[in-house]
Amino acid sequence: MSKVLISDALSSKAAEVFRARGIDIDVNTNLQKEDLIARIGGYDGLAVRSSTKVTAEVLAAGKRLRVVGRAGIGVDNIDVAAATGYGIVVMNTPFGNSTTTAEHAIALLMALSRQIPQADRSTQMGKWEKSRFMGVEVTGKILGLIGCGNVGSIVAERAQGLKMRVLVYDPFMTNEHAADLGVERVELDILLARAHFISLHTPLTEATRGMIDAAALAKTQRGVRIINCARGGLILEGDLKEAIRAGHVAGAALDVFAEEPAVKNELFGMPEVIATPHLGAATNEAQEKVALQLAEQMSDYLANGSVTNALNMPSVSAEEAPRLAPYMALAYQLGSFAGQITETGIKEVAVEYEGAAAALNTRPLTATVLESMLSPLLESVNMVNAPLIAKERDIEVREIKRDGPCDYNSMIRLEVITETQTHSVAGTLFSQRPRLTHIAGINIEAELGPHMLFVTNQDKPGFIGSLGKTLGDVDLNIATFHLGRASPGAEAIALIEVDQPVTQELLDKVQALPYVVRANALYFAQRN
Secondary structure, three states: OOEEEEOOOOOHHHHHHHHHOOOEEEEOOOOOHHHHHHHHHHOOEEEEOOOOOEOHHHHHHOOOOOEEEEOOOOOOOEOHHHHHHOOOEEEOOOOOOHHHHHHHHHHHHHHHHHOHHHHHHHHHOOOOOOOOOOOOOOOOOEEEEEOOOHHHHHHHHHHHHOOOEEEEEOOOOOHHHHHHHOOEEOOHHHHHHHOOEEEEOOOOOOOOOOOEOHHHHHOOOOOEEEEEOOOHHHEOHHHHHHHHHOOOEEEEEEOOOOOOOOOOOOOOOOOOEEEOOOOOOOOHHHHHHHHHHHHHHHHHHHHHOOEOOEOOOOOEOOOHHHHHHHHHHHHHHHHHHHHHOOOOOEEEEEEEEEEHHHHOOOHHHHHHHHHHHHOOOOOOOOOOOHHHHHHHOOOEEEEEEEOOOOOOOEEEEEEEEEOOOEEEEEEEEEOOEEEEEEEOOEEEEEOOOOEEEEEEEEOOOOHHHHHHHHHHHOOOOEEEEEEEEOOOOOEEEEEEEEOOOOOHHHHHHHHOOOOEEEEEEEEOOOOO
């Protein structure tokens, strides 16, 4: 039975979902780093929010760990690169708190425009400073959104309901999507120059870190107001402070900070700044929603291999998983075959999908090909880290889809280009079982068993007899025997399933037979 540790406070309904799906759970939300490292080796999954820091050291200690799930969007507290290296899936729940975060951004926008927190404090102190808290209307004003994904799209919709005009800077937004949302897509400098309010809704990456700095603020119009419910590191807080002091920025409403928990910050105490303690997702509805969603995602992955909202692995829905399963087995066999006959450095891999296979979600299939191909050459390779390992080794990986007619209803063809030669192998499904159809361009029809002998030879009379005798002399029983040739007298191949492993001694005897070009002992782990 798979076992999951919940190390941050989640809705109790998450535990109910795990148990209902047959997952054993422990809940311990008070673990220090050393305690977590000591315990994590006994778990298949780790469920967190933002408090638990899932460092490379923690991941290294998770010998059984297969998945880390974050109840929420941001994964700043998880070393995703290290998790990928260890072959651990990292999931988040990007949709569960989108509405709640968007509503908080709108709430901050309104509070900022009317100075509501400041007026509240003043009034409760017994003052009546009507003239001090002169606000601005949002109707007719321009809201600039930096990033327009799940949260940004909802903010745009809500802002339009307030009769605001919305500009969007988002390099990944299409003109069609902008038209559907009723927003104007512009470059960043134009947004900075035209917006009365700017709200950030982009992830924290090396490209976006510190994007709102002194130079960016200098491009804004005087009196601009800034809202950030995304990530603290997007804004250089010192530069923002100076812009507010200079009177260029009228105010800022911040839910996130460069360092959290933000018990101290250079912006604190400024009357123009509204600060909240990372409340974007802090509603009962959102917390329950993301906890349930995370429990379902992690349970599905641990129980049946379906992958949803993973940051370092192709998604496979619960509906897709059973349909992909036989193709995954085929992809694994093709990659394993190529990997076991490869002896020099791999430069390029091309995976071609034809017929019905071309209509599938092929990314997990390609990841499986890479996993099985690299496994004979490297340790600790799986679907999660195989694409990364290929990239680190400068292996070019290409996917090709051909949805037209092919020799079979569906086919997967793998070509591996090494430093010295090119290997190719193709296969299909017969009655949902993998079967090889071509090796090195030679037609063959073969199912792969656990123990196989693969021989490349010259097509000459007497070869099959001498090969059979060699196997018989060592009392090795033949289960199946598959032959193919390019043309009479040319290169031929033999793929033989045997009942026991092929020893090096036998391999040397086969290699020494007349007409043998090459002999390989192959092993194929049987996957359901």
